[in-house]
Amino acid sequence: MDAAAIKDAAAMIRDGRLVAFATETVYGLGGDATNANAVAAIFAAKGRPSFNPLISHVAETADAAKLGLMDARADALAAKFWPGPLTLVLPKSAACPVAQLTTAGLGSIAVRVPSAPMARDFIAAAGVPIAAPSANRSGAMSPTRARHVQDSLPGPDEGGPQLILDGGACGVGLESTVVDLTSDATTLLRPGGLAIEDIEAVIGPLLIAGSDDTAPKSPGMLSRHYAPTLPLRINADAPHAGDVFLGFADVFTPGGLNLSAAGDVNEAAANLFDMLHALDQSGATGIAVAPIPDIGLGRAINDRLRRAVTR
Ligand code: TXA
Ligand code: MG
Numbered sequence: 001m002d003a004a005a006i007k008d009a010a011a012m013i014r015d016g017r018l019v020a021f022a023t024e025t026v027y028g029l030g031g032d033a034t035n036a037n038a039v040a041a042i043f044a045a046k047g048r049p050s051f052n053p054l055i056s057h058v059a060e061t062a063d064a065a066k067l068g069l070m071d072a073r074a075d076a077l078a079a080k081f082w083p084g085p086l087t088l089v090l091p092k093s094a095a096c097p098v099a100q101l102t103t104a105g106l107g108s109i110a111v112r113v114p115s116a117p118m119a120r121d122f123i124a125a126a127g128v129p130i131a132a133p134s135a136n137r138s139g140a141m142s143p144t145r146a147r148h149v150q151d152s153l154p155g156p157d158e159g160g161p162q163l164i165l166d167g168g169a170c171g172v173g174l175e176s177t178v179v180d181l182t183s184d185a186t187t188l189l190r191p192g193g194l195a196i197e198d199i200e201a202v203i204g205p206l207l208i209a210g211s212d213d214t215a216p217k218s219p220g221m222l223s224r225h226y227a228p229t230l231p232l233r234i235n236a237d238a239p240h241a242g243d244v245f246l247g248f249a250d251v252f253t254p255g256g257l258n259l260s261a262a263g264d265v266n267e268a269a270a271n272l273f274d275m276l277h278a279l280d281q282s283g284a285t286g287i288a289v290a291p292i293p294d295i296g297l298g299r300a301i302n303d304r305l306r307r308a309v310t311r
Contacts (some may be wrong), residue, residue, distance in 0.1 A: 009041050017038070024059075024193070024252060025175050029132055031283040036100065036271070041159065042054070042132075060113065065093075104226055144167075177196070178190040227308040228308060234291075236290060247290045249261070256279075269300065
């Protein structure tokens with residue numbers, strides 16, 4: 001892969017477009033992690049029915065430390081295993097520039113320094129953290145060759161990646177191992193390309209998510225989903241007394257916010273977590289949300305809103 005392709009790919013990322021790229025684990029579908037519209041485009045291209053938090057990929061450990069708070073465990077694991085197939089979930093730093101949609105509104109952030117040289121060169125050239133889930137349609141297998149990406153995702157004119165940085169077959173071929181360092185109980189969230197034993201040799205025994213009442217049950221469970229602290233009402237036509245209103249299209253009220261005046265579900269997705277956080281701190285006693293059409297990213301928005309209601 002030549003330097004010109006990497007330069008082009010980096011420019012596309014800064015332009016808010018998507019690029020698929022080879023890592024040592026699997027191919028990722030990358031976008032600028034600080035750009036909520038680019039991240040919404042990632043979810044749309046994958047056809048994901050829900051917003052899972054994404055991994056922010058950086059070129060150096062020093063860049064990871066700007067996004068998340070690294071304690072002694074994080075420093076030890078980073079020194080030993082980065083670059084490589086290990087993702088660390090850290091408390092978000094105060095100055096973290098990553099969009100709320102990237103972390104699905106959570107106060108934590110998943111970071112990884114991949115070891116594939118092309119991936120690192122690409123991320124360094126982009127100059128921003130790259131949000132990247134595996135580059136496959138939702139529910140399909142993770143891609144380990146450029147052809148898998150091409151077969152699974154829409155083309156460049158249909159919302160898919162503008163370019164695939166082809167690094168051949170992925171050396172590891174399994175997603176990264178995900179370790180949660182947000183509490184004192186170091187917890188394995190996803191087994192993957194780095195063996196648990198290797199991690200335990202550095203920082204001692206891991207809790208396995210789901211094996212203990214104090215640990216989150218499995219990826220995607222409620223405990224790792226952002227929900228506002230105020231009661232939430234969905235499919236609302238208008239606010240009740242004390243409510244603040246989160247509108248969509250022409251269903252909105254003065255003094256509230258509008259997810260998308262144009263009625264664009266991708267724009268609404270990009271705004272969702274920012275606006276929920278803002279309204280949660282508005283001093284109202286409840287949040288009422290206008291109906292969101294159940295199409296495209298509207299399904300993921302509705303999924304997240306329903307979970308916030310029933311939490
Ligand atoms: O190897 C990999 O990790 C690949 C390559 C492209 O880097 N990426 C990947 O991303 O597998 P994805 O989106 O398919 O999986 C990310 C995992 C999910 O299980 C997600 O729940 C978890 O990381 N995750 C991300 N942010 C999190 C957070 N703040 N808290 C807890 N889990 C998080
Ligand atoms: Mg995946």
